[in-house]
Amino acid sequence: MVDHFDPAQHESADTFYPEVIHPKVAHLMPESYQTQNSFFADNPSDIDATVPTILIGAGTCGLSAGAPDTRQAVENYFADSDLKPRLIDVGCIGLCSEEPIMEVQLSGKNRLIFGKVTAKKAATILKSLEAGEVNSKHCLGQHRKSGESAWDDVPFIDEHPFFRPQTRLVLEHCGVIDPDDIDEYLKRDGYQALAKALHTVTPAELCKEVELSGLRGRGGGGFLSGKKWTFALNTPADHKYMICNADEGDPGAFMDRAVIEGDPHRLIEGLILASYGIGAETAYIYIRAEYPLAIERLKTALAQATEYGLLGDDILGSGFNLHIKIKKGAGAFVCGEETALIHSIEGKRGMPRPRPPFPAVSGLHASPSVINNVETLANIPYIVREGASAFNKYGTDTSKGTKVFALSGKISRTGLVEIAMGTPLREIIEDIGGGIPNGKQYKAVQIGGPSGGCIPTQHLDIKVDYETLKTVGAMMGSGGLVVMDEDTCMVDVATFFMDFIQRESCGKCIPCREGTRTMLGILKDITRGRKSEDGVDALDRFKGIMYMDRLAQVIKDTSLCGLGQSAPNPVLSTLRWFRDEYEAHVFDRKCPAGVCPELVTYSILDDKCNGCHACATQCPSDAILGTKKNVHHIIPENCIACGACIAVCTKQAVIKE
Amino acid sequence: MEHLIIPDLDPILKRYPDPNREHLIPLLQDVQEEQGYLSKESIGVISRHLEVSPAKIYGVATFYNQFRFSPLGRYHIMVCRGTACHVKGSANVLAAICSGLKIQPGETTRDGLFSLEVVACIGACGLAPLISVNGEYHAGVTPAKIKRILNSYRKREEIHANG
Ligand SMILES: Cc1cc2nc3c(=O)[nH]c(=O)nc-3n(C[C@H](O)[C@H](O)[C@H](O)COP(=O)(O)O)c2cc1C
Ligand code: SF4
Ligand code: SF4
Ligand code: SF4
Ligand code: FES
Ligand code: FES
Numbered sequence: 001m002v003d004h005f006d007p008a009q010h011e012s013a014d015t016f017y018p019e020v021i022h023p024k025v026a027h028l029m030p031e032s033y034q035t036q037n038s039f040f041a042d043n044p045s046d047i048d049a050t051v052p053t054i055l056i057g058a059g060t061c062g063l064s065a066g067a068p069d070t071r072q073a074v075e076n077y078f079a080d081s082d083l084k085p086r087l088i089d090v091g092c093i094g095l096c097s098e099e100p101i102m103e104v105q106l107s108g109k110n111r112l113i114f115g116k117v118t119a120k121k122a123a124t125i126l127k128s129l130e131a132g133e134v135n136s137k138h139c140l141g142q143h144r145k146s147g148e149s150a151w152d153d154v155p156f157i158d159e160h161p162f163f164r165p166q167t168r169l170v171l172e173h174c175g176v177i178d179p180d181d182i183d184e185y186l187k188r189d190g191y192q193a194l195a196k197a198l199h200t201v202t203p204a205e206l207c208k209e210v211e212l213s214g215l216r217g218r219g220g221g222g223f224l225s226g227k228k229w230t231f232a233l234n235t236p237a238d239h240k241y242m243i244c245n246a247d248e249g250d251p252g253a254f255m256d257r258a259v260i261e262g263d264p265h266r267l268i269e270g271l272i273l274a275s276y277g278i279g280a281e282t283a284y285i286y287i288r289a290e291y292p293l294a295i296e297r298l299k300t301a302l303a304q305a306t307e308y309g310l311l312g313d314d315i316l317g318s319g320f321n322l323h324i325k326i327k328k329g330a331g332a333f334v335c336g337e338e339t340a341l342i343h344s345i346e347g348k349r350g351m352p353r354p355r356p357p358f359p360a361v362s363g364l365h366a367s368p369s370v371i372n373n374v375e376t377l378a379n380i381p382y383i384v385r386e387g388a389s390a391f392n393k394y395g396t397d398t399s400k401g402t403k404v405f406a407l408s409g410k411i412s413r414t415g416l417v418e419i420a421m422g423t424p425l426r427e428i429i430e431d432i433g434g435g436i437p438n439g440k441q442y443k444a445v446q447i448g449g450p451s452g453g454c455i456p457t458q459h460l461d462i463k464v465d466y467e468t469l470k471t472v473g474a475m476m477g478s479g480g481l482v483v484m485d486e487d488t489c490m491v492d493v494a495t496f497f498m499d500f501i502q503r504e505s506c507g508k509c510i511p512c513r514e515g516t517r518t519m520l521g522i523l524k525d526i527t528r529g530r531k532s533e534d535g536v537d538a539l540d541r542f543k544g545i546m547y548m549d550r551l552a553q554v555i556k557d558t559s560l561c562g563l564g565q566s567a568p569n570p571v572l573s574t575l576r577w578f579r580d581e582y583e584a585h586v587f588d589r590k591c592p593a594g595v596c597p598e599l600v601t602y603s604i605l606d607d608k609c610n611g612c613h614a615c616a617t618q619c620p621s622d623a624i625l626g627t628k629k630n631v632h633h634i635i636p637e638n639c640i641a642c643g644a645c646i647a648v649c650t651k652q653a654v655i656k657e
Numbered sequence: 658m659e660h661l662i663i664p665d666l667d668p669i670l671k672r673y674p675d676p677n678r679e680h681l682i683p684l685l686q687d688v689q690e691e692q693g694y695l696s697k698e699s700i701g702v703i704s705r706h707l708e709v710s711p712a713k714i715y716g717v718a719t720f721y722n723q724f725r726f727s728p729l730g731r732y733h734i735m736v737c738r739g740t741a742c743h744v745k746g747s748a749n750v751l752a753a754i755c756s757g758l759k760i761q762p763g764e765t766t767r768d769g770l771f772s773l774e775v776v777a778c779i780g781a782c783g784l785a786p787l788i789s790v791n792g793e794y795h796a797g798v799t800p801a802k803i804k805r806i807l808n809s810y811r812k813r814e815e816i817h818a819n820g
Contacts, residue, residue, distance in 0.1 A: 061781040064794035096783025251739030251778035289686065289723055291780055292792075330682055330721035333777065347681035349720040406782060408741035414783030446740060482740045482782075496743050500777070506720075597752075618801040620753030640756055642749035642800035 022308045024183065028195035028316060051086050055111075057101035057175060058089035059261045060254075060293055065099035069119035074102070077123045083130075091262020091297075093175030094416030095162055096408075098140060101175075104129060110142040110150050113157055162413050165431050167394060167402050167420045170378045174262030174416070179297050182304040185265040191310055193384035194269050197276060198318035201384075206277040207233055210380065213388035214400030219245055219336075219373030220451065220478050220562075222466045231360040232278040232368045239282070241369040242275040243345070244377055246287035246294075247329050249336040250449030251500065253480035255404040256374035258416050260287070260294040263378070264301035270377030272311065272322055273384055278370050281321050286341055289328045298326060333450075333504035337561050338363075338371045340506065351506045352561035373478065375404055395421035399465035403476070409445075409483035412437045417481075419464065426460040429483060440485040444577065448477025450497045450504075451566035453573030454490070473573050475566075489595035490578040491585050495523040497570035505563065512564030515555040519571060522548055526585045529598030545586060548575075597641035600656050604645075606631050608653035615645035615654060664692060666702050676708045685718055694725040722777075730765045730772035732810045737787045739778030746799070747786040751775065753800035754788075757807055770814060771807075 054074055058067050071087065078085060093101065098115030102122065105111040106129075114125055115138055125135045134154055141157035142150060150156075157163060177184040185191070197206055211226025232240060244267065248256040260267060267285075275283045287295055302324055305311045313321045327345050334340045335350040342364045344350035363369025379401060383391045392400040399421035405428065408414045412434035419428060429435065429445065436442050444454040453474035455462060462468055466476050484493065502516040522544030525537060552568035559565045575582060584590050591599040604615075604624075609631045616624040616632060623639040626632030634645070634654075646654040669687045673680040684707070688699050695718060704711045718724040736751045755761055758771050765772040779787045784796035788806075795806055 060779070060794075061783055061796075064779075064781045064784050064787060064796040096781070099784065248780070249777070251737075252741040252782050253778070254780040254782055257780045288780075290776060290778065328683070328686055329723075330686065331723035331777070332721050344682065345679065347678040347717070349717055351720075408782035408785060409744045449740065480740065480782075482744055484744055488744055493744070496740070500738075597748075618804070620800045620803050621756040638756075640749065640752040640800075642753055643746075644749075644753075644799065644801040647799070648801065 024186065025191065025308050025310065025316070027186075028191055052083060052107065053086045053088060053105040055088045055090045055103040055105070055178075057092040057099060057103075059092040059258060060291070061096045062092055062099045062101065063293070065096075066118055067100040070100045070102060070117050070122050073119040073122040074126070077126050088178050089180070090177070091174045091179045092258060092416075093157075094171060094258060095140070095413065096415040097413050101140075103143075108149055110145050110148055110154075112142050112151065112154065113140045114138040115140045161434065162415065162417075162432055165423070165427055166418050168418045169382050169391075169394075169402050170259060170266070170375055170404055171262070171416060171418045173266065174258060177263065179262055179264055180300050182265060182301065182308060185263070189385060190265055190381075191269055193381040194272055194310065195316055197273055197384050198316055198320055203233055203277050203279055204230075206273065206384070209388050210277065210383060213383045213391040214395070214398075215376065215379055215383060215391065216399065216466065217373055218375035218379075218403065218478065219371075220448070220476070222476060225372060225376055228360055228370055228372075229274065229277045231358070232280075232370045235361050235368040237368050239365070239367045240278055240280040241364045241367055242271060242278060242280040242283040243341065243364065243369055243371045244271050244283065244285040244374060245336060245338075245341060245371050246285055246291075246374045247336040247341065248288055248291075248374075248478070249333040250478050250480045251333075252406070252408060252446070252449060252482045253478050254406045255416060255479045257288075257291050257294050258406075259374055259378050259404070260291070261297050264294075264297045265305065266378045266381055267298075267374055268301055268305055268311070268324070270380035271324065272315070273380045274370065274372060274377055275322050276320055278368070280370075281323065283322060283324045284327050284345060284364075285324060286327045286329060286335075286345060289330060295326065295328065302326070332506075333500075334506045334561070334563050337563060340561070341371065342369065349506075351508050352563075354560060375479070396463070396465045398467055403464065403479060405479045405481045407433050407481045407483070409481075410436055410440065410485040410488065411483040421465045422463045424460075425455060425462050425464055428464070428481065429460065433483065436483070436485045440487065443484045443486055443488055444490065445484065446482040446493065446570075447480070448475040448569075449480045450501050451475065451562065451569055452477045452480075453569050454484070454493070454577060456577040473569070473576055475569075487593050487595070489591050489593035490574040490581045491523065491527060491591070492593075492595045494571045494574045495520070495527060498523055498567075501563065501567045505567075509558070509560045509564060511555045511558040512560070512567060515551055515559075516564075516567050519548065519551060519555075519568065522551075523571070526582065527591070527596040527598060530589060541586065545582070594656050600641055601636060602634050602639050602641060602643075602645065602654060602656050604632050604634055605653050605655060608651050610651055610653075612651070614648045614650075618644045618648045620644060664688075664696065664699050664702065666691075666699060666706075670702075670706050673706075676706065678707065678709065681707055681709065681714065681717060682721075685714075685724060689724060693729045694727055696726075727765070728769075731770050731814065732790050733772050733774065735774050735776045735779070735789045736762070737777075737779045737785070737789075738775045739782060739785075741782035742778075742786040745785040749800045750786050750788065750798050750803060753803040754807070757803060770811070 056071050100117050102114045102117040103111050128135050141160050142154045144156050207226050207229040215225045216222045246256050271283050332350050335344045337352045338359050340350040340352045359369045394401050402418050402420050404418045407417050417432050444456050446454045455474050459472050498520040502520045505512045507513045525541040555568050584592050594600050611629040613628045621638050621640045623635050700711050700714050758766050762773050762775040788795050
C-alpha cells in the first residue's frame with residue numbers, strides 16, 4: 001500500500017511511476033475527473049474522424065439479426081470504390097429491435113446511427129449518404145459531438161424516445177467504443193478509478209466508499225456491496241477470492257452479456273477494484289457457456305489489461321497483485337446461487353449448501369470469497385472515480401444509482417434500458433418501450449425472472465426500486481422485464497416457470513424437488529383438455545387447486561436455497577392478479593388467450609375457404625388436408641395448435657375456439 | 658462423425674497438466690467441444706488423468722445440462738425456451754421442429770442430419786423467438802419459417818453430398 005501518496009503533489013505521471021509502467025498507461029494519474037452524466041453527450045473523440053468509419057453492432061443480438069451479412073454488404077459496396085472506410089465491430093447501443101445497427105462517421109460530421117440495416121439496405125443507405133443525403137427511414141439519429149458539425153434535420157440520438165428517459169452510467173460506453181481495443185477505454189477515463197484507488201485509498205477506505213454509495217447487489221439479493229466486502233476484508237486468511245457472477249441464469253435477461261460484449265474493461269476494472277478492496281489476489285469470472293461472444297471479448301480484454309500491467313503482479317507499481325481466471329458455466333440455473341457456484345468452480349456438482357458460513361467467511365476452497373454480479377461490479381469504477389456522492393444522487397432513499405433492464409416480449413422497442421432507480425414502470429413500458437405493438441392491450445410484465453412476479457395494469461405506475469416492487473409481490477431480480485399482452489395466457493406462463501424450476505431444481509431438498517413437480521402437475525391438469533382427461537383427472541384438477549396455496553407455503557418455508565424459496569412466486573403472483581384466468585381454465589375449460597394447446601381447437605370454415613392452399617404449405621405438422629381450389633380441413637390429431645394457418649389465411653377461414 | 662475407439666485427448670490434457678479437481682469441468686467442456694459429445698472412452702481417459710473415478714465424473718457431467726453422451730447430428734439445432742421466447746411463441750416453434758423432424762429434444766434424426774436441444778436462453782431475447790443451428794442464429798422465427806429453415810439446411814446438405 002502506498003498511502004502517503006497525495007495526487008496534488010504528483011502532477012506528472014513520470015515522476016510517480018518510473019519504469020514499471022507500460023507507456024500506454026503512463027497517464028493513469030488520479031487527476032481531475034470529468035463527469036459525464038448524459039449518455040452520448042460527449043461523443044467519440046477517439047474515433048479518428050479523418051477516415052470515414054463504419055461501425056457495425058456486433059453483439060449477439062446484432063449477429064442474430066444479420067450483422068455478418070450487413071458487414072459483407074458494406075465490404076462489397078466499397079470493393080470497387082476509392083473510398084476505403086474503416087470497419088469496426090462494436091458492442092451494441094442496446095436497441096435490439098433496430099438491429100442490425102450501422103453507424104457512419106464521416107469526417108467533420110457527427111456520427112449517424114441507422115437501424116434495421118439488412119444486407120439489402122446497406123448499399124442504399126451508403127449510396128444516398130455519398131450524395132450527402134441521410135436516409136430518414138433508417139436513420140435513428142446522430143450522436144452529439146462538440147466541435148463537429150451536426151447534420152441538419154437529423155434528431156440527436158439522446159432525444160430518441162428510447163434513450164431520452166434513460167440514465168446511462170453502466171452502459172455509458174456500450175456500442176460507442178470498440179470493445180476489443182483497450183486504448184479506447186483508456187481514452188474515456190478508463191482505469192483511472194483503479195489508479196486512484198491503488199495509489200490513494202486503503203482497502204478499508206474503498207469498502208467504506210462503496211458502502212457509502214449505497215450500491216446494492218444487482219444480481220437479485222440487493223445486499224449492500226460495501227458491507228459484504230468489509231466482512232471479507234475483516235476475515236483474516238492467507239487466501240481470499242473475488243468472484244464475478246456472470247452466469248445470468250434468468251432466461252429472458254441479457255444485461256450482463258451486453259455489458260461484457262460492449263464494455264468488457266469496465267467489468268474488469270470493477271473486478272480488480274473489488275479484489276483490492278477485499279484483499280484477494282485471485283479472481284474468477286464465472287460466465288455462461290451460452291455466451292461465446294462475451295467469453296471471447298473477455299479473453300481479449302484480459303490479455304490486453306495484462307499486457308498493459310493493469311493485471312498481474314505489482315499492478316501500476318502499487319505492489320498489488322491480481323490474476324483473473326475465466327470459468328465457463330455448464331448450463332445449470334442453480335449455479336447462479338453463491339454456494340452452488342463455488343462448488344461448480346471446484347469441479348463438483350453445483351449444489352447449494354446451508355449458510356452460514358457465508359462465503360465471505362468461508363467460500364471457495366474454504367477461504368473468504370465475495371461474489372458479485374457483473375452489473376454490480378460495472379458500477380464500481382464510476383463510484384470510485386466520481387465518489388459515492390456522485391453515485392447516490394441517483395435513485396431513491398434505499399435504492400441508489402441506476403438499474404439496467406433487459407426489455408423484451410410483446411413490446412415495440414426491445415433492448416437494454418438503464419434508468420435511475422425509482423423511475424415509474426409505466427415510463428419504461430410506454431415511453432422507452434413504445435407500448436404494445438399491433439394495437440394489443442397490455443396485460444402484465446414479468447420482473448425478476450423465475451423467482452419474481454408479474455405486475456398487472458393497475459400497478460403500472462409503481463416505482464421501480466427494491467422495496468416498492470415487493471409491495472406488489474414482485475422483486476427487482478437481476479433485471480429481466482418480459483412484457484405480456486392480451487394474447488398471453490397467465491396460467492401458461494406460470495406453467496412455463498414451474499416447468500423450468502422443476503427441471504432446474506438440484507434435487508437436494510425434498511420440498512423443492514417434489515413440491516415443484518407436484519405444482520407443475522397441478523398446473524398441467526388445469527391446462528389439460530377434455531380429450532385426454534378421465535374422471536380421476538377431473539377430481540385431481542379440483543383437488544390440486546385447493547391444495548396449491550398450502551403447497552406453495554411449504555416449499556417457500558422449507559427449501560434450502562433461493563431457488564426453492566422463490567419457486568412458487570410466479571404461481572402465487574399470477575393467482576393473485578389473474579385468478580379469473582385460472583377459473584376460466586378450471587371451470588369453463590377455456591383458455592381465454594387461446595394459448596393452451598389442449599384447450600383450443602383449430603378448424604376451417606367450409607363456406608369461407610377458397611382453397612388457396614396457403615395454410616397447408618405453412619403447416620409445420622402436415623395437419624391440413626385439401627387440394628387447390630377445394631375446401632381444406634384440419635386433422636385435429638395432427639394439429640399442434642401453432643397458429644401458422646390462422647396467420648396466413650387471408651379469407652379468415654381458419655378459426656380457433 | 659467418426660466414432661473413435663480410443664480418443665486422442667493428449668492435446669487437450671496438456672492444457673491441464675496437474676490432476677486438480679478444478680480442471681474437471683473445463684476438461685469435459687474442451688473434450689465435448691472437440692468431439693461433439695462425451696464418449697465412455699473419453700470419460701475413461703479423463704478419469705485416469707485427473708485420478709477421479711468415472712462414477713464421480715458421470716455424477717458431475719450428468720448434473721449439468723451442457724453435457725451430452727451421444728453424438729450430435731450434422732446440424733445441431735438449439736431452440737431457446739427462455740421467458741421472452743416463450744411469450745413470443747417458442748413452444749410452437751419447438752413443436753414445429755419436433756413434428757418436422759420427428760424427434761424430441763435430446764435426440765438425433767435417424768439419418769444423422771439433425772439433432773435437437775433446448776436451451777434456457779441464448780441472450781438475444783429482444784429478437785425472440787430464437788433458434789441457432791450450428792451456431793448460426795435465426796431470430797424472430799415462426800412455425801411457418803421453420804419449414805423453410807429446415808429445408809435450407811437439407812438443401813445445403815444435398816449440395817454438399819453431390820459435390
Ligand atoms: C437460484 C439462484 C440463481 C441465481 N442466479 C444468479 C445469476 O445468474 N446471476 C447473478 O448475478 N446472481 C444470481 N443469483 C444471486 C447470487 O446468488 C448472488 O446473490 C449474487 O451473485 C451476489 O452478487 P450481488 O451482491 O452483486 O448481487 C442467483 C441466486 C439464486 C438463489
Ligand atoms: S431449494 Fe431446490 S435448488 Fe435449492 S438446494 Fe434445495 S433442491 Fe436444490
Ligand atoms: S389459407 Fe384459408 S382460404 Fe386458403 S386454403 Fe387455407 S383455410 Fe382455405
Ligand atoms: S395450428 Fe399449426 S399445426 Fe394446427 S393446422 Fe394450423 S398450421 Fe397446422
Ligand atoms: S442489441 Fe445488444 S442487447 Fe440487443
Ligand atoms: S429468452 Fe430466448 S434468447 Fe432469451
